[in-house]
Amino acid sequence: MTPDDVEGSTYDYSGKHYILEAVLIPNMGHLSPNSACVLVREMIDYFFPDGFPPTSTVGMVNSILGMSLIILFLHYISRDSLPYPPGPQGYWYIGLPNSKVPSKKFWLTYTEWGKKYGDLIHFTRFGKHYLVLNSLQATRDILDKQARITSDRANAQLDHISHTEEITSLHPYSDKWRKSRRLFHQILRADATSQFRPIQTRQIHDFIESLRSSKHTLKDQISTVSQKIMFEAIYGLEISSNRDEMPTNSRETLDVDVGAGSIITPGWDGFKYIPFIQYLPSWFPNGQLIAAHRVLGQMTQDGANKPWDAVQEKIADGDHSSLIAKLLSRTDPENHEEIHTIKWFGATSLAAAADTTMSAISTFFLAMSLYPHVQSKGQEELNTVLGKGRMPTFDDRPSLPYIEAIFREVMRWHPALPMGIAHDSLEDIIYEGYYIPKGTSIYANIWAMTHDASIYKDPDQFIPERHLREDGHFDNINSILAYGFGRRVCVGRYMANDTIWLAIAVTLAAVEISGLPNENVEDYYGDGALW
Structure with missing residues (x-):
């Protein structure tokens, strides 16, 4: 035949x-x-x-x-009757070799690749599939509309060693994640975060004073204020700016995580899926990354245990005022699973403050130094609305549209994590005639979306006016792409939103930010973004 x-x-x-x-x-x-x-x-x-x-x-x-x-x-x-999305070709099993996988300022490379391959970029590493989404439409279609099957997190043996799987935002999509997420929503939903505003106000005012007198670097001071807010809000603990104390631990943990082949960098966690990799000797290729995961594991555990132990001491002394203490008072002492969830709720909150909040405030300082006319315009609005010398409060926010526009532009101009954290697919997906297999790590290139010249004129320029409308209204903060997509959207975005806005408003009202000698914006950011 x-x-x-x-x-x-x-x-x-x-x-x-x-x-x-x-x-x-x-x-x-x-x-x-x-x-x-x-x-x-x-x-x-x-x-x-x-x-x-x-x-x-x-x-x-x-x-x-x-x-x-x-x-x-x-x-x-x-x-397999449909092709994979387009992308650079690699070798059998290995996929793309290290030399071809972007590791520094990778969001810029994927944005450039988008001009060649389009909205979807696919490649493999050690049998693992990766997909980068370069457009908002594709991201909404895949991560929002298909959130039921695109909300998982990659989970490999090395994640057990590093203990990062305990962080709620990195949990696999499971009942454990849903339970942790419910706790976050209960405490950090939009109508509940006002309870933290007195703490945010006091700590940000202290931060302004530290700018005038402290010998620490700006990076350390911003890291400290974001951590101090979370330590007091969650644990009821007052900490200093001493680098040997807990405030920098979360930031240092995050830095080690990025160096260990983090899931914020497409393809660079691929080695984690090599069978039995946890048993390979340190001299084996990529052995230093295995060692880094062991160090990360100890740091992650310390980041959760140290403040937890401090709270237990306060409870033993009769102090039940902290949020953690109140949560524990409503929990059965024999319910170890619930207690474990509460413990890692605290650790996850600190980790979040170590990235989005700190990086956004740092980006604001950079923007004001490079665009002094924006700083002057913001100060002029504060003086006109509040009168010279009065510090802005949360109640003033609706009356300060230009300050709001500066906040929105900070979140657009340089997102803390330009490609977010990977979503893993739970099922095969067919999209626009392409086949996306189950288990694919999917990255939203937030940078490409917030720098889309068809939407934002002169996207590399810091222009708050682009967010101002004739009717005076602003989009809901859920439209801020830096907070993520689908069921993995940042659950602490309302508290972060308050902290970042108040830091911007109070800083403009109280200090003059001088210019920086280096005008190359990317020089101020790490290879994985942040600050």
């Missing part, structure tokens, strides 16, 4: 009528409907030369084997 013996995409066999569509088999090229039909027919003829059903035991065994192979073949061609 030849392809010419079968017309169209249909054929009859044993009284049954079959329809088979054209398929595309990787490494084989396009397989026409006729050829696909012939392949199936030849397989049937090979395994069932005497017809179907067989009468002998041997024939029955052959039948089972043959039908299994045919089913696998049909599943294969139906699953």
Whole structure:
């Protein structure tokens, strides 16, 4: 039988009528409907030369084997009949070699690659699939509209060593994650975060005083204020700016995480999926990354245990005023799972303050030094609305549209994590004619979206006016892309929103930010962004 013996995409066999569509088999090229039909027919003829059903035991065994192979073949061609999204090609199993996987300012590379490959960029590393989304439309379609199957997190053996899987934002999509998420929502939902505003106000005012007198670097001071707010709000602990204390631990942990092949860098966690990698010696290629995960594990544990132990001491002394203490007072002492959830709620909150909040405030200082006319305009609005010398409060926010516009532009101009954290797919996805397999790590290139010249004129420039409307209204903060997408959107965004806005407003009211000698913006950011 030849392809010419079968017309169209249909054929009859044993009284049954079959329809088979054209398929595309990787490494084989396009397989026409006729050829696909012939392949199936030849397989049937090979395994069932005497017809179907067989009468002998041997024939029955052959039948089972043959039908299994045919089913696998049909599943294969139906699953892979669509191509992967376009992207750079690598080698078998290894995928893209290290030399071709962007590791420094990678969001810029993927944005540039988007001009060649389009909105979707696909590649593999050690058998792991990666997908970068360069447009807001594709991101909404895949991460928002299909959130049920695109909200997982990658989980490898090295994640058990580093303990990062305990951080709520890195939990796999599971009942454990849902339980932790509910606790966050209960405490950090929009109508609940006002309870933290007195703490935010006091700590930010102290921060302004430290700018005038402290010998610490600006980076350390900003890191300290973001951590001090969370330590007091969650644990009821007052900490100093001493680098040997807890405030810098979360930031240092995050730095080690980035260096250990973090999931914020597409492809650079691929080695974690090599079988038995946790048992490989330190001299093995990438052995230093395995060692880094062990260090990260100790730092992650310390970051959770130290403030937790301090709270336990306060509780033992009769002080139940902290949020953690109040949560524990409502929890059965024998419910160890719930207590564990509360403990890591605190650790996750500190980790969040170490990235988005700190980086956004740092970005504000950089923008004001590079765009002094924006600083002057913001100060002019504060003086006009509040009068010279009065510090702004949360109640003043609706009356300060230009300050609000500065906040919105800070969040757009340089997102803390320009490509967010990877979402993993729980099922195969078909999108725009492309096949995205189950287990793909999906990254939203937030940078590409917030620097889309078709939406934002002169996107590399800091222009708050782009957010001002004639009606005076602003989009809901859920429209701020830096907070993420789908069911993995930052649950602490309302508290972060308050902290960042107040830091901007009070700083403009109290100090003059001088210019920086280096006007190359990217020089002030790490290879994984942040500050």
